[in-house]
Amino acid sequence: xxxxxxxxxxxxxxxxxxxxxxxxxxxxxxxxxxxxxxxxxxxxxxxxxxxxxxxxxxxxxxxxxxxxxxxxxxxxxxxxxxxxxxxxxxxxxxxxxxxxxxxxxxxxxxxxxxxxxxxxxxxxxxxxxxxxxxxxxxxxxxxxxxxxxxxxxxxxxxxxxxxxxxxxxxxxxxxxxxxxxxxxxxxxxxxxxxxxxxxxxxxxxxxxxxxxxxxxxxxxxxxxxxxxxxxxxxxxxxxxxxxxxxxxxxxxxxxxxxxxxxxxxxxxxxxxxxxxxxxxxxxxxxxxxxxxxxxxxxxxxxxxxxxxxxxxxxxxxxxxx
Numbered sequence: 001x002x003x004x005x006x007x008x009x010x011x012x013x014x015x016x017x018x019x020x021x022x023x024x025x026x027x028x029x030x031x032x033x034x035x036x037x038x039x040x041x042x043x044x045x046x047x048x049x050x051x052x053x054x055x056x057x058x059x060x061x062x063x064x065x066x067x068x069x070x071x072x073x074x075x076x077x078x079x080x081x082x083x084x085x086x087x088x089x090x091x092x093x094x095x096x097x098x099x100x101x102x103x104x105x106x107x108x109x110x111x112x113x114x115x116x117x118x119x120x121x122x123x124x125x126x127x128x129x130x131x132x133x134x135x136x137x138x139x140x141x142x143x144x145x146x147x148x149x150x151x152x153x154x155x156x157x158x159x160x161x162x163x164x165x166x167x168x169x170x171x172x173x174x175x176x177x178x179x180x181x182x183x184x185x186x187x188x189x190x191x192x193x194x195x196x197x198x199x200x201x202x203x204x205x206x207x208x209x210x211x212x213x214x215x216x217x218x219x220x221x222x223x224x225x226x227x228x229x230x231x232x233x234x235x236x237x238x239x240x241x242x243x244x245x246x247x248x249x250x251x252x253x254x255x256x257x258x259x260x261x262x263x264x265x266x267x268x269x270x271x272x273x274x275x276x277x278x279x280x281x282x283x284x285x286x287x288x289x290x291x292x293x294x295x296x297x298x299x300x301x302x303x304x305x306x307x308x309x310x311x312x313x314x315x316x317x318x319x320x321x
Contacts (some may be wrong), residue, residue, distance in 0.1 A: 031194040035187035035218045036173040039208055043199040046133070053133040060145030062123075069093055072150040076123050080157035080229045081111060102159045103184070105178040109159060114249035116168065123162040125149065126185065127192045130168035136198040144196070153226040154192045175211070183215035184230065191220040282306045288320035296320065 031038050055061065070078075070093035078084060081098030100109040100121050111121045114160040129137075129149060137145055149153065156270070166174045176185055186208050193200060212218055282299075285291040288310045297320025299306045312319040 028133065031191060031220055032222060033220060034216070035190050035220055036212050036216055038190045038211070038220055039192050039200075039212070042193055042205070044202055044205055045199045047134045047201060048136075048138065050130065050134055052138060053130055055129065057133065057138075057142070057145060058129050058149035059142060063146060063150055065147065065150045072155070073123050075109070076152065076155045076157050077121070079152070079227070081121075082229075100157055101230075101231050102162070102178075103156060103181045103230050104158045104162045104178055106178040106180070106232055110282075116288065119160045121157055122163040124156050124158045124163045124166065126154050126156060126188050127198065128166075128168040128170075131170050132196070132198055133195075135193075135200065137196065148196050151192070151195075153188065153195065153221060153223065156188075156230075170201070170204045171207040171211070171260065172201065175207075178232070181230070181232070182211050183218045184221070186211045186224075187218050188221050191222075194220075274320075282309070284309050291320050 022311075062073040064071050066075075068075070069091060074093050074095050077095040077098065078086075081095060081100050084098035085096045086092040087096055088095040094113065095111070096113045098111045100111055102109055104124075109121055111117075132148065137148060140148070162177070169187060175182055190208065192198070270295060282291055282296045284306075285294065285296070288297060291297050291306075292309065296306070297310075298318050299310065299320050301312070301317040306320075310319045
């Protein structure tokens with residue numbers, strides 16, 4: 001890997017007049033010492049409105065601030081990737097391929113420049129531009145904001161989808177899945193905010209302090225350390241970048257109600273009891289006289305079916321009397 005190209009540290013212009021106390025100020029407006037000590041010096045305030053924010057407020061995208069002929073994106077790719085190849089027609093400025101040990105996910109990403117492949121590796125602003133705008137950068141002049149957007153201290157080559165997931169989140173809402181990198185990540189955010197006199201919210205400060213409890217002696221990165229790529233431990237344990245809401249087993253759908261048992265076929269009503277036929281079965285004689293002579297009758301209407309076989313001369317409902 002060739003010697004990385006990175007812009008020199010910028011010197012911030014005065015901000016809004018609310019200058020944060022610097023810690024062991026050094027040449028580039030940076031701070032040295034422990035990250036915890038630097039965190040205690042940062043101003044704590046609420047977010048300012050996002051009104052007026054635009055990417056152009058931070059100067060041209062990936063400007064060549066160090067005037068080495070290469071834009072900042074390619075400078076950072078050259079710093080953070082290994083086994084890079086370069087386009088010779090650009091005086092070895094444009095990175096064509098390389099291997100990234102991603103600090104956010106501790107995975108190895110093979111980068112290849114191209115319309116459909118370049119976004120696999122993106123350059124992240126560790127302190128996002130929108131977050132900076134809401135925490136003091138809107139009071140900086142354009143030259144200082146351009147320096148902020150191109151400062152190697154604030155830039156990392158990282159996994160593209162993870163960078164998109166981060167958005168403009170601060171430490172209270174987003175942390176790298178690679179737990180072994182979190183202390184470095186928070187220390188870098190603090191160093192950037194100290195350099196540009198940006199503030200933190202109370203929730204952001206609390207989140208930073210929680211991370212640093214695991215590494216109380218974590219030191220701030222300097223321009224020297226920012227000029228070299230991080231050594232990423234790809235065997236480090238991972239954790240979600242955001243704490244997901246608790247997951248509960250999906251409720252099993254209720255068992256379908258048993259199909260109603262088919263109703264028993266309706267039974268024909270039992271025939272009304274009929275009076276016994278007197279004298280046995282009537283073979284339908286030709287007249288009541290013959291029926292009576294054979295020992296049959298009398299028959300009652302509505303009770304004895306034999307009633308209809310014979311006439312009822314007096315219409316009293318009884319025949320063959």
